[in-house]
Amino acid sequence: NAGVMQNPRHLVRRRGQEARLRCSPMKGHSHVYWYRQLPEEGLKFMVYLQKENIIDESGMPKERFSAEFPKEGPSILRIQQVVRGDSAAYFCASSPLAGGPGSYNEQFFGPGTRLTVL
Amino acid sequence: QKEVEQDPGPLSVPEGAIVSLNCTYSNSAFQYFMWYRQYSRKGPELLMYTYSSGNKEDGRFTAQVDKSSKYISLFIRDSQPSDSATYLCAMISEAAGNKLTFGGGTRVLVKP
Numbered sequence: 001n002a003g004v005m006q007n008p009r010h011l012v013r014r015r016g017q018e019a020r021l022r023c024s025p026m027k028g029h030s031h032v033y034w035y036r037q038l039p040e041e042g043l044k045f046m047v048y049l050q051k052e053n054i055i056d057e058s059g060m061p062k063e064r065f066s067a068e069f070p071k072e073g074p075s076i077l078r079i080q081q082v083v084r085g086d087s088a089a090y091f092c093a094s095s096p097l098a099g100g101p102g103s104y105n106e107q108f109f110g111p112g113t114r115l116t117v118l
Numbered sequence: 119q120k121e122v123e124q125d126p127g128p129l130s131v132p133e134g135a136i137v138s139l140n141c142t143y144s145n146s147a148f149q150y151f152m153w154y155r156q157y158s159r160k161g162p163e164l165l166m167y168t169y170s171s172g173n174k175e176d177g178r179f180t181a182q183v184d185k186s187s188k189y190i191s192l193f194i195r196d197s198q199p200s201d202s203a204t205y206l207c208a209m210i211s212e213a214a215g216n217k218l219t220f221g222g223g224t225r226v227l228v229k230p
Contacts, residue, residue, distance in 0.1 A: 031216070040126070042206055042223050048215065058217075091161055093161075106164055106167075107164075107216070107218065109154075109163065111161045112160075
């Protein structure tokens with residue numbers, strides 16, 4: 001049973017270009033989360049999606065960032081007109097269900113995509 | 119002020135020693151408390167989670183939660199060089215949904 005897959009593992013972009021990061025959740029998982037890890041910092045929540053729905057985007061920067069999780073295919077995190085401050089590791093996690101009262105559904109993390117903006 | 123504070127370390131211990139890690143938090147709505155281990159250039163993996171206050175033991179790992187003090191701990195007994203990694207605490211508030219709020223992580227180095 002393959003884990004969460006992310007590609008590319010490393011991505012280099014010049015300022016002003018677009019970055020597309022892909023995440024394939026574990027088999028049977030319909031909930032996807034994106035987190036960003038800046039150098040020497042912990043992970044910060046960005047967005048939570050279910051198939052064809054954005055559930056919580058409270059951690060997404062207001063401009064240039066968008067995310068989708070279509071009915072078919074991987075979840076995509078898109079960063080338009082990248083700037084040097086976007087350089088970070090972006091992690092995707094998936095879970096089979098959302099958390100509910102008295103229960104926690106473990107989020108399984110992928111290996112991350114390391115974005116470098118030149 | 120960050121919602122979750124964690125000493126970045128590094129914490130260096132000899133093999134076989136007890137590793138003691140902790141986090142403090144400010145949001146009293148947090149109910150689930152997790153510890154993740156992250157090796158260099160890898161994604162985090164869940165070690166343990168605890169719901170509300172109390173202790174939980176799993177093999178060499180013990181997690182403690184003191185909600186009255188807003189303080190959580192992880193102890194690793196009989197530490198091994200393979201335990202060298204960054205340890206991240208994380209928390210969830212049911213009211214805020216399933217998103218994890220992480221501490222900054224503590225680097226641990228277990229020397230043979």
